[in-house]
Amino acid sequence: MSAVIETAGLTKRYDDMEALRGLDLSVPAGSIFGFLGRNGAGKTTTLKVLLGMARPTSGDARVFGLPSHDAHAGVEIRRRVAFVSDDKDLYGYMTVGEMVAFTRPFFPGWRTDLEQRYMQKFELSPGREIADLSRGTRTKLALLLALARGAELLILDEPTSGLDPAMAEDVLQALVRHVANESATVFFSSHQLSEVEQVADHVAIIDRGKTVVSGALDDLRAHYQRIQLVFEGDAPDIRVHAHGTHRVQRKGRVLTVLTSSGAAVTDELRGYRPASLEVTAVTLKDIFLESVRTED
Secondary structure, three states, rough: OOOEEEEEEEEEOOOOEEEEEEEEEEEEEOEEEEEEOOOOOHHHHHHHHOOOOOOEEEEEEOOOOOOOOOHHHHHHHHHHEEOOOOOOOOOOEEHHHHHHHHHHHOOOOOOHHHHHHHHOOOOOOOOOOOOOHHHHHHHHHHHHHHHOOOOOOOEEEOOOOOOOHHHHHHHHHHHHHHHHHHHEEEEEEOHHHHHHHHHHOEEEEEEEOOEEEEEEHHHHHHHHHHEEEEOOOOOOOOOOOOOEEEEEEOOOOOEEEEEOOHHHHHHHHEEEEEEOEEOOOHHHHHHHHHOOOOOO
16 A cells, blocks of 8 residues: 655754654555644644645655655645644635635635535535634534545644534544545544544554654554453562563552563463453553653
């Protein structure tokens, strides 16, 4: 599967602050790719570099194989990409209908069928003034403008920001349907881990400007495990030597280990002769929290 977005050793420095420190990414075509990290991890800077809004200090960033820092390539990239920022910038003096009509002529591939579908799906009233819209309704309008323009790649910054749970669900399902029906790719940043886990098939977690975890979500969940041991008496105070052990917790008779070591750590733990040993799957939240807790 070809990559729509690729970065290699990407760095970006602002004066004495290094926002990106060798970021590596590969976003497969046709994927829904969740881009995760704490506030200040470098997500917004990455989006700006990909869209040609900021030049990298070093390293490489390509979209559709084109260098994002090149002015001529940037025009082609922006023609094929729809971006929805966290601010959801819209013209407040227009109505919803005027905003749609104003945007439509700029994009030869505009899809009137999708415009009508999402106008109805998102319950947008053409006569409403944008200045009077709630943040959630502004989000829905911004997404309509992105989805209807016929872009090959959607780059979304917090796409469900300001939406109630029911409408957030509608938006997420719309993204899944759009990727399936239109052969598009979605690259989105979000703090809503449960939403990312619901719709994304690939994720990357960045921390302090570097990629710390990246891959197919199903593979990551299969790679990480939680192992729970129950002992006859109090759980022993042990140090697990197997590489990839992220956390060991003791509570009474129970010892819980979060690991990405697989059979190696399980075999080591059996040596302590627990009364029972159970291996269970982990959530994206577990993986995220352990990844961003990594010390320098």
